[in-house]
Amino acid sequence: MAAAEKAQSVEVCVFLLVLIVSSCQSLFYGGKTFKRELSVQLNPDASPSPSGFDLLHVRAVGQNDTLHYLFCSQGAPTLLLVHTNSISSTVKVNWTQFSAPNSSGGLTVEPQSSILYSSAVVFSRLWEYDDVNDTAEATSEFFPPYELQDFSWAHLNLSGTTSLLCGTPPNTINGSLCLQLTAFDSEGRVELWPRLLHSANSSQLEVWLDGLLPRGNHSRFMLELQAVGGAYPLSRVDGRQFIDDEFTPSIFKMFQWVSSMNGSSDILGFVQWKPVAYRKSHPLLEDATPCRHSDPRSQSGKETAASSGLIRAFYLDPAVVGLNVSFGLAGEPFYNKTMFLSWTMLVGVGAPPVDSFSPLVLTIMVVCLGTPVILLLLGGVFVFLYKKRQAATTAYEPIN
Ligand SMILES: *[C@@H]1O[C@H](CO)[C@@H](O)[C@H](O)[C@H]1NC(C)=O
Ligand SMILES: *[C@@H]1O[C@H](CO)[C@@H](O)[C@H](O)[C@H]1NC(C)=O
Ligand SMILES: *[C@@H]1O[C@H](CO)[C@@H](O)[C@H](O)[C@H]1NC(C)=O
Ligand SMILES: *[C@@H]1O[C@H](CO)[C@@H](O)[C@H](O)[C@H]1NC(C)=O
Ligand SMILES: *[C@@H]1O[C@H](CO)[C@@H](O)[C@H](O)[C@H]1NC(C)=O
Ligand SMILES: *[C@@H]1O[C@H](CO)[C@@H](O)[C@H](O)[C@H]1NC(C)=O
Ligand SMILES: *[C@@H]1O[C@H](CO)[C@@H](O)[C@H](O)[C@H]1NC(C)=O
Numbered sequence: 436m437a438a439a440e441k442a443q444s445v446e447v448c449v450f451l452l453v454l455i456v457s458s459c460q461s462l463f464y465g466g467k468t469f470k471r472e473l474s475v476q477l478n479p480d481a482s483p484s485p486s487g488f489d490l491l492h493v494r495a496v497g498q499n500d501t502l503h504y505l506f507c508s509q510g511a512p513t514l515l516l517v518h519t520n521s522i523s524s525t526v527k528v529n530w531t532q533f534s535a536p537n538s539s540g541g542l543t544v545e546p547q548s549s550i551l552y553s554s555a556v557v558f559s560r561l562w563e564y565d566d567v568n569d570t571a572e573a574t575s576e577f578f579p580p581y582e583l584q585d586f587s588w589a590h591l592n593l594s595g596t597t598s599l600l601c602g603t604p605p606n607t608i609n610g611s612l613c614l615q616l617t618a619f620d621s622e623g624r625v626e627l628w629p630r631l632l633h634s635a636n637s638s639q640l641e642v643w644l645d646g647l648l649p650r651g652n653h654s655r656f657m658l659e660l661q662a663v664g665g666a667y668p669l670s671r672v673d674g675r676q677f678i679d680d681e682f683t684p685s686i687f688k689m690f691q692w693v694s695s696m697n698g699s700s701d702i703l704g705f706v707q708w709k710p711v712a713y714r715k716s717h718p719l720l721e722d723a724t725p726c727r728h729s730d731p732r733s734q735s736g737k738e739t740a741a742s743s744g745l746i747r748a749f750y751l752d753p754a755v756v757g758l759n760v761s762f763g764l765a766g767e768p769f770y771n772k773t774m775f776l777s778w779t780m781l782v783g784v785g786a787p788p789v790d791s792f793s794p795l796v797l798t799i800m801v802v803c804l805g806t807p808v809i810l811l812l813l814g815g816v817f818v819f820l821y822k823k824r825q826a827a828t829t830a831y832e833p834i835n
């Protein structure tokens with residue numbers, strides 16, 4: 436029993452050491468040394484600028500690869516991410532073709548052979564339902580959805596590597612839906628909650644709804660996302676649990692919608708979010724509201740291509756998987772309380788960033804767990820020595 440105990444305590448100790456070392460590593464080295472060179476272009480090589488929509492291109496060049504982020508408001512807002520294994524890959528747009536409402540193939544990334552992976556997210560619909568019984572169940576009565584492809588989208592407002600796109604529903608003047616894309620050159624967190632950890636291989640998209648008049652007396656909203664891919668679209672959603680909520684108070688979960696080759700554990704690309712939305716633009720803790728998502732479902736590629744100019748232009752045969760993110764649970768205030776909702780996600784390639792334990796939590800763990808472990812270890816060693824001495828005594832006995 437003592438031996439088992441000792442083995443256990445050694446295990447715990449090794450686990451702790453590994454944890455501390457890896458956390459310290461990620462604190463001091465991880466990702467921080469890896470930097471990408473960012474450049475931003477609005478409507479690349481277009482003359483004149485397209486009318487009625489914008490196309491943003493962010494190039495993020497690494498040591499021997501490039502990420503191309505393309506963000507477009509032709510139809511439903513769409514973010515396309517293309518990963519190439521070359522530092523000189525380029526985006527070519529045939530503007531005549533790209534601007535035509537029914538033609539495909541207007542945008543290519545060249546050389547085609549350098550493309551390692553691509554995926555896109557289309558913000559297709561905003562669903563509203565009247566939650567009369569305050570159950571927050573999607574069985575409630577739905578209003579006709581807002582088709583985001585029908586919104587009037589203003590010009591992209593560009594500042595640095597952040598771009599803001601706002602649109603209003605047809606025939607309304609009150610309220611807007613905005614999407615703000617921020618690309619990053621290295622690891623870090625933005626100041627605003629949920630303070631997701633990003634890397635140089637991901638960018639952040641914040642979506643908010645502001646001042647749109649609710650159509651019901653108990654309105655709640657859902658946002659429908661369509662993930663589009665070539666060979667390997669985003670397919671499954673994985674959940675991850677935390678014990679540390681230092682960066683996103685009261686939230687202990689993270690979800691990631693991932694793409695992998697034939698279900699293997701190597702992740703090619705991801706969309707990542709914490710299940711929380713905020714009811715104010717500069718929220719306090721009480722303005723947080725939980726979110727849920729539905730299971731990803733296969734969708735019609737034709738319909739998605741028809742709704743988004745960027746999808747039509749880049750994908751010849753898009754594979755589409757969709758899900759709904761719904762804001763608010765039973766008992767939570769309805770949308771009318773603040774007439775505001777914001778939700779944030781990260782889009783990137785490779786393995787999604789993982790929050791390591793913060794220094795505060797590490798210290799607490801070391802103090803709380805370390806002391807008993809040392810005592811256990813000492814106990815184990817003592818018992819071991821004692822047993823060994825006893826065994827030695829017994830072994831000598833027959834000789835005497
Ligand atoms: C980002 O991508 C580059 C190139 O693929 C890779 O070397 C690096 O480890 C990645 N960084 C993170 C934080 O995933
Ligand atoms: C890209 O660069 C990384 C480190 O800079 C290296 O580990 C990797 O092998 C390179 N990949 C290719 C395909 O050259
Ligand atoms: C752009 O597309 C149009 C229509 O498909 C085609 O006629 C034209 O030649 C293309 N332009 C270039 C530069 O490829
Ligand atoms: C696109 O629509 C226009 C007018 O609606 C039509 O003239 C043209 O032939 C169509 N092009 C394709 C490729 O379907
Ligand atoms: C609300 O509850 C009432 C009484 O339980 C029920 O009759 C009604 O169908 C419910 N309405 C909805 C939209 O679920
Ligand atoms: C663009 O964004 C900046 C900063 O976010 C803001 O000050 C400015 O008013 C915006 N411009 C327009 C036209 O919305
Ligand atoms: C809608 O917007 C108009 C113009 O900004 C304003 O006068 C009106 O009060 C708004 N309606 C509501 C219900 O807020």
Ligand SMILES: *[C@@H]1O[C@H](CO)[C@@H](O)[C@H](O)[C@H]1NC(C)=O
Pocket residue numbers: 650651652
């Ligand atoms: C909302 O409530 C008001 C007053 O309680 C009522 O007159 C109105 O019919 C309700 N609207 C809906 C869509 O239920």
Ligand SMILES: *[C@@H]1O[C@H](CO)[C@@H](O)[C@H](O)[C@H]1NC(C)=O
Pocket residue numbers: 696697
């Ligand atoms: C994935 O599966 C497809 C068909 O099921 C197969 O053609 C392909 O080679 C597989 N890819 C890998 C990397 O195993």
Ligand SMILES: *[C@@H]1O[C@H](CO)[C@@H](O)[C@H](O)[C@H]1NC(C)=O
Pocket residue numbers: 562573577657659660729732757758759
């Ligand atoms: C989102 O929810 C609406 C309403 O329940 C449903 O009609 C739609 O199919 C859902 N979309 C996805 C992608 O599951």
Ligand SMILES: *[C@@H]1O[C@H](CO)[C@@H](O)[C@H](O)[C@H]1NC(C)=O
Pocket residue numbers: 652653769771772773
């Ligand atoms: C929101 O709607 C609910 C249900 O109709 C009502 O009780 C509440 O007073 C409304 N809140 C605001 C701020 O209008």
